[in-house]
Amino acid sequence: MQRVILHIDMDYFYAAIEEREKPELRGKAVVVCMLSGRSELSGSVSTCNYIAREFGIRSGMPCSRAKKLNPEAIFLPVRKEFYTSVSDRIMEILRNYADPGENGDSFEQTSIDEAFLEITDRTEGDFNLAFELGMQIKEEIKEKEKLTCSIGIGPNKLIAKMASSAKKPDGITIVSSQNLEGFLWPLKVSKLWGIGDVTAKKLQEMGIVTVKDLAEYDVIKLISTFGKARGTWLKQAAAGIDDSPLKEREGSEQIGRIATLPEDTLDQELIFPLLEMLAGDVIEKLNLRELSFRVVTFTAINSNFRMYTRSRTLNHTVSSKEALLEATREILSEFLSENRTELRRVGVRVGGLQKKKGQKSLFDY
């Protein structure tokens, strides 16, 4: 199946949150500053909204310089803890859209406002479905957090990441294997994710300006200049090749399975046996790694390809198949009582994972 990766990047994140919190900022240039406290405006710009960017204000520049570029701009101090709480909620929304993680990690948060989602299973390798899913994500974040984001979808992390910055703000860009070269090759090499200023400068000295130039360059020469690993990587990246897996942050891993029903249905007696089988697989994986779980999540995709998730946090950490089945059955019945569209795919996953505790000794009681 064609791999499908989604990358999401929130738009002007800190400044967008400030705008949301203070409607009077709408339409004004907003600059969020990391102030050093030495004097007023001694510090650097964390970020700014798009209006401020029109004046040439950028992340990293001294706040005093930003003030010169636009004296009318509103300068606000960074509220990192607050932004982190918003980020945590967004990441929870996003995780629900990633594959259940059957073949390893499927969700990777890379910064406060960026994440990769593996959606190969969810979309069955179909980029049109991936687009629908991307739009659904945008809608949910806009509805729940009143914020916009930009999304890139591609056959790997490299392409997804580059696609998400192609249209900003509030964009969505799909790059499949078919239009990969059309997207990648006209770009300047400095735009290739993983190429910094030093490499870009060296490449330019070699006469390599666009990604196409790099893709067509002799790999042996690249290796002799950059070394084996880096030289090979450059050549592959220029061709849009990247096999790197997603890496879950430690402690937030989830394990799950999803599968297609034999027919679209709302009949619990048809749906539950499939969930029972999937739950069995999940328990097997947990046992192998001696893990127990605390959170159970049911996922469903209906015949209109809309996705739903319902989670339940248990009172204790457990590890038995019975406990998983009981929770799953309860969530399923509840879901079916309020849902009217037939289901096409269902899945179950567990989170809140912990190493199983050893047998208690008699003295512990």
Ligand code: TTP
């Ligand atoms: P970015 O995603 O780089 O920028 P952004 O979200 O503000 O704008 P864009 O629409 O271009 O994506 O960074 C995310 C947040 O990280 C940003 O809102 C503020 C913070 N940040 C800093 O504090 N310092 C920095 O130098 C950068 C680049 C970001």
Ligand code: CA
């Ligand atoms: Ca961002």
